[in-house]
Amino acid sequence: MYTAIDFTKYIASRYRHEYGVSIDEMKLHKLLYFAQRESLIQIGRPLFRELFYAWKYGPVLVAIRDYIKFFGAIPQYGDCTIADEYIPIFDKVFSQYAHKDSWSLSRLSHGEYSWKNARKGLGPVDACNNPISIEDIKVDANRIKLRRYFISHLGNCTQ
Numbered sequence: 332m333y334t335a336i337d338f339t340k341y342i343a344s345r346y347r348h349e350y351g352v353s354i355d356e357m358k359l360h361k362l363l364y365f366a367q368r369e370s371l372i373q374i375g376r377p378l379f380r381e382l383f384y385a386w387k388y389g390p391v392l393v394a395i396r397d398y399i400k401f402f403g404a405i406p407q408y409g410d411c412t413i414a415d416e417y418i419p420i421f422d423k424v425f426s427q428y429a430h431k432d433s434w435s436l437s438r439l440s441h442g443e444y445s446w447k448n449a450r451k452g453l454g455p456v457d458a459c460n461n462p463i464s465i466e467d468i469k470v471d472a473n474r475i476k477l478r479r480y481f482i483s484h485l486g487n488c489t490q
Contacts, residue, residue, distance in 0.1 A: 333413065335381040335392050338363060340406050341413050345421065346429060356396075357388060358429075359405060361436035364390040364468075365428050368443075369420045371472035372479075378417065383463040385449035387456055389440030390463055443471045 342362050346354040354362075360383075370378040383390035399405055413421075428436060440446055445467035450459050 333379055333417075335363065335379045335394055336398065336406055337413065338366060338378055338417075339395055339398075341421065342366070343405050345425065349425070349429070354405065355433055356399060356405060357433040358436060360391045360395065361389055361433070361440055362424055362428060363392055363395070364440060364443075365436075366420055366424045368468055368472050368475065369423050370417070371469050372476050373420050373423070374416065377465055377468075378420070382465075383445075383468075385446050385459045385461050385463050387459065389437045390443070390446055443468075444474070445471050 339359065342359060343354050346352075346358075346362075364383055367378055367383070370376065381392055381394040384393050428439075431439075445463045448467050449461040449463045450457075453459055
């Protein structure tokens, strides 16, 4: 299994290649979250074991946050290849989310059941170090999967 650092390198390198600029940290965390959820949709298992935490601006991988604080930069160079089975996951995430600004992604992540459930009882600006359960991310994944199914089948309905 890959680590969150491996996928961080891939996302950061791909983002720089596609957009010509470095990815900012908030966007990185949100793309990692959406990639984790998309992996549950497409292949039925998480990309990595590290946990997200329900911070006030959305899901954050503390392992990545600590790496960035320690090294002073987002890991983005070096070996950033991933197995072919993961490319469709990142293709979907990039096509849907990478072009959005960080604050839009933050607002989107606030609509996720997993983030809301981990912050249950807290206000919108309260600090929070509660982990987001992978089981709760599966709930979000199933919701998206069902939505995609219905959208894809709407065109097949006749009145």
